[in-house]
Amino acid sequence: MFAHERIEQIINFLNKEGKVVVKELSSKFNVSEDCIRKDLKSLEKQGILKRTYGGAVLTRKTAHYNDIANRKNVHIEAKKKIAQKAFDLIEDRETIFLDISTTNILLAELISKSNKNITIVTNMIDIIKCFSNNNVKVIGIGGIFSKELEGFVGSAAIESIAKYKVDKAFVGSCGVNIFDRSITTFDVEDGNTKKAIINSGKKVYLVMESKKFYFDGTYKFADIYDINAVISDEQPNDDICNILKEADVDII
Structure with missing residues (x-):
């Protein structure tokens, strides 16, 4: 699996569950925990999530107003x-x-x-x-x-x-x-x-x-x-x- 595909799936998990755990993602994608932490750090820089101890949570967003x-x-x-x-x-x-x-x-x-x-x-x-x-x-x-x-x-x-x-x-x-x-x-x-x-x-x-x-x-x-x-x-x-x-x- 390519890195961008893994990150895409991490975002999907976040949108569904509201949080992710490094250890669980490492096991699921069969990559090191350090690799997952780098993914989460990248997503945090984009404002998508906030890293927490052992994982990350979805950054809350303000809904766009539509009539x-x-x-x-x-x-x-x-x-x-x-x-x-x-x-x-x-x-x-x-x-x-x-x-x-x-x-x-x-x-x-x-x-x-x-x-x-x-x-x-x-x-x-x-x-x-x-x-x-x-x-x-x-x-x-x-x-x-x-x-x-x-x-x-x-x-x-x-x-x-x-x-x-x-x-x-x-x-x-x-x-x-x-x-x-x-x-x-x-x-x-x-x-x-x-x-x-x-x-x-x-x-x-x-x-x-x-x-x-x-x-x-x-x-x-x-x-x-x-x-x-x-x-x-x-x-x-x-x-x-x-x-x-x-x-x-x-x-x-």
Whole structure:
């Protein structure tokens, strides 16, 4: 195996697990531990990882801001898995809140094609549109319309949301830092609105791709103790699962 191929695989391990161990990599690639340390030193210079005693951890990144229109067509398969898992949790006669989230659009589409007898509260235009030819009861939350988010946020929306107590709230996020327990987004008004949605839910589910455990937004709107579960496309590494378990947060 060439050095660049080995480094490529090390990066893949980091993205999946969040950390690597020198001894394990040495055994896997059948090279010396010094060789692996040189690989890790090279990756550290590129800002990809931070070396630790006996290994390295993935350097946390700030997610790039994209408006909703640009996010709709990325990571579709992962979002479909999440949407299906969320759909399976919804029971008849429940009232649920669907936050501004491209994953929640896919969840709304699943609901619109089903026979579930539920009420949906939402502040997102695309979600409302999913039920234009459907018998599902939809309650639209007004407020300041954000073109970038294609939904309503701000003080008027927060005041309206506070009047509801829903069975389940499904909330999106730009990133979760499991180590400082923060859940983040980019827009302050969006973050404050998400916080109100969390407060309205008897059970709160964070819907997000597993890669977002390694990214941060710029505005913290909640921490992991505020939610009941994370619904993701795949299980994160054991360290993340253990921290979630300690915080009494399920991973679905």
